[in-house]
Amino acid sequence: MDLQITLLLGQDGITNGAIYALLSLALVLVFTVTRVIFIPQGEFVAYGALTLASFQAGKTPGTLWLLAGAGILVALIDLKIALAAGARQRIARILLWNLGYPAAITVLIFLGKPEGWPLAAQVLLSLALVVPLGPMVYRLAFQPAAEASVLVLLIISVAVHLALVGLGLLFFGAEGSRTPSFSDAALQLGSITVSGQTLWVLGSSLLLIAALYQFFGRTIYGKALRATAINRTGARLMGISTVMAGKLSFLLAAAIGAFSGILIAPITTIYYDTGFLIGLKGFVAAIIGGLASYPVAAAGALLVGLLEAYSSFWASAFKEVIVFTLIIPVLLWRSLTTHHVEEEE
Amino acid sequence: MKRLLVVTLIAGYSTLALADVKVGVIVGATGPGASLGIPYKNTFGILPKTLGGEKVEYIVLDDGTDPTNAVTNAKKLVLEDKVDLIIGSTSVPTALAVVDVANETKTPQISISPLPGSNGKSPWAFSVPQSMAIMMKANLDHMKLNGVKTVAFIGFADALGDQIFNGFAPQAEAAGIKIVVAERYARTDTSVVGQVLKVLAAKPDAVLLGGSGTPGALPHITLIERGYKGPIYQNHAVVNKDFLRVGGKSVEGAIVPTGPVIVADQLPDSNPTKKVSLQYIKAYEGMFGPGSSNAFSAYSYDAYLLADRAVAIALKKSKPGTPEFREAIRDALESTKELVGTHGVYSMTRTDHTGVDSRAVVLVRIENAGWKLIK
Known part of the structure; x- marks a missing residue:
């Protein structure tokens, strides 16, 4: 393994790590606000990428019908509740x-006819189509059980994941797709070439992380989410709607997921079930952050990405084993160093 | 409720009385093997209404590419539906899982996925696809012809990857070709840069890839991206339209062994499989659109051809729905001689339940996003 290989692997690991970092942030966000371990996070990655690929192939993505169907369901349920409460407004x-x-x-x-549109417009349309599915999923699957235990929420989460993967197979078929890269520019750094798409991934990830930081620190909605994360009941007493907080966190998670998918679709082939494994690696990173700390989760994501890249070189058959085994020492270390008091059960 | 029950019972008896031939079909139309399972399944929608001259009922179940489900499905088909024959399943682990049930219940099974290992040597199990060794021999012969001395391998970290590697390695060794690196990746991996760099560092004369469908394109694309210029050999599991779509320019020039059905229109008229293949293509594309015919659904078609002949013979000896009939089908399958299918010419014996020879392999090169027969 010479210097060039080390650098190339490092570049690969950081690119993947940046995506895992975004997903781990979304997972931490959803967990802290709603206590849901959001397994379907990965499905938004696949939906985002494959919806964009469908537009480019001149097909109507199946996610459109999912959006319409979920919209009708949510409308029916909400209308019934609104009418029963007499809240016509x-x-x-x-x-x-x-x-x-x-x-x-x-x-x-x-x-x-979006197949003729410029790439940026197609990306926006894909996001506009996939992102609203986040709050709708929250409304349909999680809001009715918002006060249930973490375990019940996890079980619901698994069910939603299985349903979305199945729908993904129905919508997009079993074969994968790739999309053209955002730019063909490449950066020459010494002996290695960094592709334009890699720069896009890194730049967008950093920008999103900075934007999230601003959002949580500066805006009233961000502060409301933080308040809910710190103390649900307390936040409610202060007039923060937990339903709003839940929907907003799912909206952000769906947006981060779908955008991550669109970012990596030019680098790798995306399948209807690719998202699960990417999401799971984001989850390993989130666990490193104790499902609570954003910066530690992001650092953990980089670690996962690098570990993956170097183990694919040294022991490719055991790559997944190595990445997922990382969780065991982390959990051990966490359980030894933190004195966590269960607030329920 | 009671009346309904009586009606269903009568309906049940009346179908028994008619004694249609019942064929249980197990496919992995969902789950990780879905890209192959769906075309495998489609064929059962284009088959004639009779099998061996008798009315036939196909009961198609999905196992989600999960061996446990495959076993459950096989048991349900045999014990509840009383099928005379099982066709399936469509991936190696699920097909092997079905072998146990077929053996236990003495039901003939035609697997449309290869059955490697000793478990596949059951007296009740037959398989249609070419063995990996036959396919890899075609690659190997081409390598020898072109003076390849060292080969690097990148394949799936699963049963298929092992099978391709084990189909290639012993023959390569015997031929004096050295495997310098053997790397693995997972079907859902988003990057194989590490594996590819290791391959490039070893400077092999050629690279052999062991993936399937569109995931099989990932190492191919990465090799080209990283500037690999040598020949790339693929395996027959990548032969579908989506592989060409995802692989695009990167996979041009690759060499792929496959069944002759893929290039049926380019075969000389003297090739026995040409006529049958064109028949199958016409029927399949008539239903699923131009260009939809593929290697996997053609295996299902060959399974139908084998079953058609065996059932016709068995009907002379016994009645559908009886153990004697199942045994007669098995014996008839074993006596298959020079049966022309889409993928090859089948001749089974007591010890050979695969029954294809080198006529079942052609080498093709990917040119202009299509498969071109190498003469």
Whole structure:
């Protein structure tokens, strides 16, 4: 293993690590706010990438029908509750977001013919299509059980994951897709070439992390999310809606997931079930951060990425084994160093 | 409720009385093997309504590419549906799992995935696909012809990867070709840079890849990206349209062994499989659109051809739904002689339940996003 190989592997590891970092941040966010271990995080990665690939192939992505279907379900449930409570002023809003929005996207796709659009517009349309699925999933699957134990929420999470993977197979088929890279530019750094897409991944990840930092520190919604994460009941007493916090965290998680998928689709082939493994590696990183610390999770993600790259060189058959075994010493160390008091059960 | 039960019972008896031939089909149309399982399954939608001249009912179950489900499905087919024959399953681990049930219940099984190892040597199990050794021999002959002395291998870290490696390594060693690196990756991996760098560092004369479908394109693309210029040999599990779509320019020039059905229109008329292959392609593409025919659904078609002949013979001896009938099918399958299919010419014996020879392999080169027969 000479210097060049070391550098190339390092570059590969950091690129993958950046994606794992984004996903681990989303996982920490969702867990702290809603106590949901968000296994379907990876499905948003696959949905984002494959929706974009469908647009480029001139096909109508199946996620459109999922958005429409979920919208109708949410509208029905919310309308029933609103009518029962006599809150007529909510009806227009419910109809607008759950029926009007999917209808507008549908019209846009069928009349706009997105296969001819520039890449940036296609990316935005894919995000506009996939991201709202996040809050809808929260509304349908998690909100009715928001006060349940972590274990129940985890079981729901597994169920949602299986359902979304199955739908992914139905929508996109079993074979994978790739999308063209954002730019063909390449950077020459000494003896190695860094591709434009790698720079995009790293740049976007850093930018997103900075944006999230600002969001949590500076905005009222970010502070509301933090308050809910620190103390659910306390936040509620201060007038913060936990439902709003839940939906917002799922919105962010879906946005991060879908965007990560779009970022890596030019580098690797994405399948309907690719997301699970990527999400799981993000989860290993989130565990390193104790499902609580953002910076430690991000550092853990880089560690996972690098470990993966170097072990694929030295012992490729055992790569996954090495990455996932990392969790055991981390858990040991965590359980020895933290004195955690269970707040429930 | 009671009346409904009586009606269903009568309906049940009446189908028994008609004594249609029942064939249980197990496919992995979901799960990790879905990309192969779906075309395998599609063929059962284009088959004639009769098998061996008798009305036939195909009961198709999905095992999700999971051996446990495959066993459950096989048991259900044999014990509840009383099938006379099992076709399936579509991946190595699931097909091997079905062998146990076939053996136990004395039901003939035609596997549409290879059955490697001693478990595959059951008296009740037959398999359609070419053995890995036959396929890899074609690659090896081409390597020898072109003076390749060292080979690097990158394959799946699963049963398929092992099978391809084990199909190649012993023959290569005997031929004096050295395997300098053997690397593995997972189907869902997003990067194989590490493996590829290791291969490049070893400077092999040629690279052999052991993946399937679109995931098989990842090391191929990475090799080209990292500036590998030598010949790349693939295996027959990548032969589908999606592989060409995802691989794009990177996979041009690759050499792939496959069944003759893939290049049926390029074969000389003297090739016995040409006529059968064109028949299958016409039927399949008539249903699923131009260009949809593929190697996997063709295996299912060959399983049908084998079953068609065996059932016709067995019907002369016994009635469907009886143990004697199942045994008669098995004996008839064993007596298959020079049966022309889409992938090859099948001749089974008591000891050979695969029954294809070198006529079942052609080498193709990927040219202009298509498969070109190497003469």
